[in-house]
Amino acid sequence: MASTGSLSFGSAPLILSVQELAKEPMAAVPQPFLLNDQELPVDLPKSTSVITIPTIDMKHLTMSETTDFELEKLHSTCKEWGLFQLVNHGVDSSLVDKLRSEIEEFYKLPLEERMKYKMRPGDVEGYGLSLIISGDQKLDWGDRFYMITNPIHRRKPHLLPELPPSLRDALERYLSELQKLAMTLLGFMAKALKLDDGEMEGLVDDGMQAVRMTYYPPCPQPDLVMGLTPHSDATVITILLQVNGVDGLQIKKDGFWRPVNFLPDALVVNVGDILEMVSNGVYTSIEHRAIVNSARERISMAMFFNPKFSAEIGPAVSLINPQNPPLYRRVGMEKYFKDFFSRKLDGKSFLEHMKIKNGEGNNA
Ligand SMILES: O=C(O)CCC(=O)C(=O)O
Numbered sequence: 001m002a003s004t005g006s007l008s009f010g011s012a013p014l015i016l017s018v019q020e021l022a023k024e025p026m027a028a029v030p031q032p033f034l035l036n037d038q039e040l041p042v043d044l045p046k047s048t049s050v051i052t053i054p055t056i057d058m059k060h061l062t063m064s065e066t067t068d069f070e071l072e073k074l075h076s077t078c079k080e081w082g083l084f085q086l087v088n089h090g091v092d093s094s095l096v097d098k099l100r101s102e103i104e105e106f107y108k109l110p111l112e113e114r115m116k117y118k119m120r121p122g123d124v125e126g127y128g129l130s131l132i133i134s135g136d137q138k139l140d141w142g143d144r145f146y147m148i149t150n151p152i153h154r155r156k157p158h159l160l161p162e163l164p165p166s167l168r169d170a171l172e173r174y175l176s177e178l179q180k181l182a183m184t185l186l187g188f189m190a191k192a193l194k195l196d197d198g199e200m201e202g203l204v205d206d207g208m209q210a211v212r213m214t215y216y217p218p219c220p221q222p223d224l225v226m227g228l229t230p231h232s233d234a235t236v237i238t239i240l241l242q243v244n245g246v247d248g249l250q251i252k253k254d255g256f257w258r259p260v261n262f263l264p265d266a267l268v269v270n271v272g273d274i275l276e277m278v279s280n281g282v283y284t285s286i287e288h289r290a291i292v293n294s295a296r297e298r299i300s301m302a303m304f305f306n307p308k309f310s311a312e313i314g315p316a317v318s319l320i321n322p323q324n325p326p327l328y329r330r331v332g333m334e335k336y337f338k339d340f341f342s343r344k345l346d347g348k349s350f351l352e353h354m355k356i357k358n359g360e361g362n363n364a
């Protein structure tokens with residue numbers, strides 16, 4: 001195993017890890033990462049104006065005196081933004097600190113150690129840089145580590161169970177805390193959307209849960225690359241932890257890319273495509289991307305909450321009536337998930353593909 005991030009493979013270098021690549025002296029970013037002009041992460045003048053991302057306070061949601069006000073705020077935020085900073089979320093701060101340092105330690109392990117978890121051919125889970133699905137897709141400037149964590153029987157034996165024990169323990173505890181938090185939040189969203197009792201729970205209870213850690217090394221030419229290609233998440237909700245306090249997440253709001261400056265102890269929650277579909281378009285999934293910088297590495301950890309693999313996803317039955325016909329097709333979760341991963345990340349194009357077109361039957 002080479003100690004650097006690249007191995008020669010015929011005449012083309014096979015890049016194993018951007019983290020390792022970025023350690024090598026480099027005057028210019030290698031070609032596979034260089035974006036075309038129209039994809040460059042340049043900020044249009046208007047996009048640099050600071051905007052305040054809405055904050056939702058979990059304490060206010062749960063206290064009887066403030067619950068109505070905060071629920072209305074949650075509802076309007078999910079409609080207009082599809083993303084918010086969640087404060088007073090109740091996740092034990094010593095656990096979060098422990099997890100942060102365990103993740104940072106993971107990225108200090110030698111490449112050989114990290115490569116034990118490498119993405120295997122044909123698999124979307126595991127560690128490595130972004131897969132090229134189509135020839136024209138550029139490589140993102142970051143290493144990802146994606147794995148399904150629930151249901152337990154879908155866990156790959158060489159991934160979570162084989163993590164360094166202290167990281168695995170912290171992650172397991174965090175996963176179960178976040179599962180509870182996500183279910184509570186989704187309960188409030190279901191109430192705000194006026195879904196029938198139990199409808200949301202039936203969809204997401206013991207659902208598919210997955211995690212993606214991403215390591216974005218510093219980049220000598222950050223304006224020529226993308227850390228993570230623009231996309232919306234194929235989830236019900238995603239809860240994002242910014243592991244080492246370095247910003248880089250941006251959202252597309254009203255047509256412009258805007259930075260998300262994380263509040264120190266907040267978790268960022270975003271509405272995913274499945275929730276947009278379940279809410280029949282009342283809530284919007286937010287298009288987002290990650291940019292990189294030349295000074296510091298950035299680490300993030302996204303947790304994805306989804307329906308069970310056996311569920312059928314589509315607009316909530318209790319929302320649909322002749323005045324409010326379904327806007328999205330229904331599809332089995334397993335198929336939806338497979339189809340999502342067989343396409344390249346491309347903004348909200350996958351959700352577009354799920355929309356019922358004019359003249360199409362509801363069950364098309
Ligand atoms: O790194 C980030 O801030 C964003 C991560 C993300 O969007 C994802 O993993 O889906």
Ligand SMILES: [Fe+2]
Pocket residue numbers: 231232233238288302
């Ligand atoms: Fe995302």
